[in-house]
Amino acid sequence: MDLFSRSWTALLAAVADLSDEDFARPSGCAGWLVRDLVCHLVIDAQDVLITLVTPADTPPTRDAVTYWAVSRTPPTGDDPLDALVVRLAAAYGEPRLLKFHLDDVGSAAGRAARLADPGLRVNTQDEVLTAGDYISAYVLEWTLHHLDLVAHLPDAAGPSAEVLAGARELLEKIAGTAFPSSFSDTDALLVGTRRRAPSDRETAQLGVLCTTLPLILG
Incomplete structure (x- = not known):
């Protein structure tokens, strides 16, 4: 719960500090400008609110690790839902x-997460999780998108060291193995999800882990 709050609060603050010009810059998400990514965050915040008030009375079918559908095909930005986000953002x-809407809905999502009983079972995408696992899964979502937000904004504040470490830990659980200790948390997240390609040196350090990358989370 604490890492969720820290990651989400930092991401909202980073968006609030953007200039109007920043919204027209590219993000770290293929095919999306910063404005498109911020619009996606609005939708994510709505999903958090909806899920936390959708209780389930059956046993959990997923946890923070298995919540993610993993593929190895990087997005191109041509998916119909991705294209819809672009139109909504425009x-x-x-x-x-856009800033106002994210602050409004995002603040509500943050409060809902802080007030949620971690043991409450909730329903999302036809799966059941505890609220604690659901919120923990979103630490990875927020951290990756924070990195996407600042990918081409060198003066913008990125995620904290604590949040990056927590997101890396979850990504390694999804991968089923640890990234090399020589990788910074940021590099593990970016390379692991193919937000950037590994260098030749990194490829050698990854070894057999390369055969399971990238981890495209959906």
Whole structure:
């Protein structure tokens, strides 16, 4: 719960600090500008709110690790849902309106997460998780998207060291193995999810782990 709050609060603050010009810059997500990514965060925040008020009365079918559907095909930005996000983002017109909506819905999602009983079973995407596992899974989502947000904004604040370490730990559990200790947490997250390609040196350090990468989470 604490890492969720820290990661989400930092991400909301980073968006709030963006200039209007920043919204037109590319993000770390293929085919998306920063404005498109921020619009996606609005949708994510809505999903958190919906899930935390959708209780389930059956045993959990997923946890924070198995919540993720993993593929090895990087997104191209051509998926119909990705294209819908681009159209929605453009409809806001002014960055301040998108900022306002994210702050409004995002703050509510943060409060809902802090108030949630970690043991509460919730339903999302036809799966059942505890609220604690669901919120823990989203630490990875927020951290990766925070890295996406600042990918081409060198002066913007990125995730904290504590949050990066927590996200790396979860990604390693999804991978079923640890990344080399020579990898920083940021590099493990970026290379592991193919937000950037590994260098020749990193490829050698990854060894057989290369055969299971990238981990594209959906």
